Amino acid sequence: MKLKHWIRIIIFAGLSIGLIALASFVMCVAYERDTVGMYGYYKEPDDSISVALIGPSTIYTSFYSPLAYEKYGFTSFNLSTSDMMGASYKSAVQLAESNQKPDLYVVETWGFTYKDQLEPVHLRRWIDAMKDSELRTQTIEELIPEEEWYHYKHPFIKYHSRWDDIGGCLKVFIDKLQQNRKGYSVTKNFYTYTDVNEYKEKKSKYKISEEGFKYLDIFLNYCKENGIENILFIRSPESITYEMDESYYEMLDIIEEAGYDFLDMQAASSEIGMDLNHDFYNPGHLNIFGAQKYTDYLSKYIVEHYDINTDYAPEVVKEWDDCASYNKKIFERLERLTDKKTNESLYIQRDFY
Numbered sequence: 001m002k003l004k005h006w007i008r009i010i011i012f013a014g015l016s017i018g019l020i021a022l023a024s025f026v027m028c029v030a031y032e033r034d035t036v037g038m039y040g041y042y043k044e045p046d047d048s049i050s051v052a053l054i055g056p057s058t059i060y061t062s063f064y065s066p067l068a069y070e071k072y073g074f075t076s077f078n079l080s081t082s083d084m085m086g087a088s089y090k091s092a093v094q095l096a097e098s099n100q101k102p103d104l105y106v107v108e109t110w111g112f113t114y115k116d117q118l119e120p121v122h123l124r125r126w127i128d129a130m131k132d133s134e135l136r137t138q139t140i141e142e143l144i145p146e147e148e149w150y151h152y153k154h155p156f157i158k159y160h161s162r163w164d165d166i167g168g169c170l171k172v173f174i175d176k177l178q179q180n181r182k183g184y185s186v187t188k189n190f191y192t193y194t195d196v197n198e199y200k201e202k203k204s205k206y207k208i209s210e211e212g213f214k215y216l217d218i219f220l221n222y223c224k225e226n227g228i229e230n231i232l233f234i235r236s237p238e239s240i241t242y243e244m245d246e247s248y249y250e251m252l253d254i255i256e257e258a259g260y261d262f263l264d265m266q267a268a269s270s271e272i273g274m275d276l277n278h279d280f281y282n283p284g285h286l287n288i289f290g291a292q293k294y295t296d297y298l299s300k301y302i303v304e305h306y307d308i309n310t311d312y313a314p315e316v317v318k319e320w321d322d323c324a325s326y327n328k329k330i331f332e333r334l335e336r337l338t339d340k341k342t343n344e345s346l347y348i349q350r351d352f353y
């Protein structure tokens with residue numbers, strides 16, 4: 001075979017590999033918001049995040065890290081995906097410990113209420129938002145049946161046919177490029193919906209599932225064995241009347257016996273200043289008005305009760321000063337849209353600056 005034929009084969013093979021890699025980057029989107037939100041975590045410099053918040057959507061709709069930095073001086077990041085279950089919490093701490101080692105973990109207890117802690121759709125939202133790494137592989141092998149490992153370890157097999165939602169995939173791709181160009185995520189994994197929920201009494205039961213207790217135990221044992229001393233477990237506010245199941249109080253006893261703290265922000269709703277007719281976009285999630293109150297209250301509680309490092313390298317200060325510089329403009333715009341009830345889901349970077 002002539003040399004030019006070999007050259008053509010090599011060029012063709014190289015182009016094919018490149019196209020497959022590009023397609024994997026574009027198409028492997030389990031859930032747009034989660035993919036975009038967690039992508040920013042990997043842009044943060046090592047040892048620059050002082051507080052890591054872990055949990056489902058009640059975290060990423062409630063805590064706005066640039067505001068916490070502006071008012072209280074500490075950096076933070078929401079290690080949070082939609083319907084994130086307690087089974088994924090250990091992996092989130094392992095991820096943070098691998099390159100950040102925060103001074104404090106804030107952990108939402110709602111993740112322990114899910115009955116099926118290994119529900120595939122919810123697990124994929126966390127696992128597929130993780131960067132390909134030994135930790136991702138370890139998480140898959142711990143939580144996924146062995147016969148399913150291949151599809152999780154090679155997500156392109158699942159997502160290569162997402163041409164029916166190519167618009168959403170391209171939106172995520174463009175957002176990743178914007179984060180790459182800026183060098184970091186402006187919002188640190190935040191989502192808001194521009195609506196105001198009108199309060200109507202709705203009763204439900206706050207109950208920790210049997211599987212939830214199992215993974216709470218796994219999570220606590222891991223943290224104790226690895227010397228992680230500062231964890232603040234929280235319950236976020238809801239505009240729902242909950243009957244507290246006895247399992248809730250059992251969970252509190254377990255947390256206390258393990259030597260960790262608990263903050264019931266639902267019980268503190270009046271102190272926080274929550275307005276049930278204005279601060280939620282649905283019964284379980286805060287809008288931008290509620291998120292500002294939540295962030296302020298929790299941030300103040302953190303600095304009053306924990307020793308949080310706020311001495312950062314100049315490049316970290318520059319990054320976070322830039323993120324915080326958009327706050328006033330962002331809040332004014334989102335408050336206006338929310339009061340108008342425009343019903344927009346906002347999480348892409350360009351929505352915020």
